[in-house]
Amino acid sequence: MDNREHEIIGSIYDAAVDVNLWPQVIEKIVQYTDSKTAIFTALDQFSPSYDFLFSHNIPDEALHAYRDERIRVIDMQLHRVLWENLGVGQVASSDLSHYGENPESDEYIFYERCLNPTGISYISAVLLDQGSHRWAVLGLHRAPDAAPYQQKELDFLKQLGVHLRRALQIHRQFSLVKQENLSLYSVLDHLKTGIILLDHNLRLNYCNPLAQRMMEQGSCLDLDLHNRLKTNIGDQSRLDQLLHSALLGQSALNADVGGVLSLSDAKGQQLMLTIVPCSKLKNMQHQNARQHQIxxxxxxxHQHYALSQAYLQQAYQLSKREFELCELLLNGYKLEEIAEHCGITLSSVRTYFKNIYEKTQCNSQIELMHLLMGCTIHFEHIG
Known part of the structure; x- marks a missing residue:
């Protein structure tokens, strides 16, 4: 991986906590892949506060059309067939010039409103999220007279997809903070992600319950006598480097700000750390600046999957018990094991899932599993 690729990946995490940076990130990707235009969009019909759209070099006419909810839903539904045999995290490449052939079709509407004004034909895209009412994708485009995308470029886009998906998960969690208008600590205490806040001396001054359990259950991460983070000797210098770069923030000219670090111990615990300046977290700006710096x-x-209870209750009206059964199913429990775990009969479990299928409009356990995978609230782990 060359320096430009490292720079692009680093900028993705900056944009994850400061959405104003996405246009710069997309421009870098367009330039690196010799593309003409690009669009990065996430749509969730059940959670509009999560929706966003960023682009590069797309004319106002096409961009205005794409901001139309109807066009965005057409885009989501129209291109779902591209991913039927691929799945989330995979890359598709195609020539869409044939979209303009049938005036009665959704393809034609999309072509006339979005593709034709932009003058593009070849696309390559990585699928970042997918469900019956949601999707997220990064699409790159080239003009009809340009060469199609090559395998090396598609491999790079697939690699970026892992980091973009993690960035979307960070974005979703903070959009929930904004949507619910809850106090910061109330939200952090209940997130299914460990969070530690450090002050200007790099001393820990907040650690949510999940982060506390992670630190107590293994030796990947601990605290020294000054209440500063410590890890094994081999990773300590890198951890210190990331923390100090985040502390310097924007004043660190031409330097990385924060970053990602993977830790492991002799007992098999593996933790992924994402380190960012608090100045980039919009929901922390009201806090004392010296109290929370990082x-x-x-x-x-190795943690099990956790589902967003608030989201599933809002989107599908699942009861507390139905939510519990869904989470057990997602984590590999068989129906008989779910019945034993919950202290209910197998017949009751089947009745619960029948109701869950109706509420979620799923026709099979596979469909339900696919839907639930899109409702997890753990970050994607990046090796």
């Missing part, structure tokens, strides 16, 4: 997000690579 946020450290912790995820356990």
């Amino acid at each position: 946020a450290v997000f912790l995820t356990d690579m």
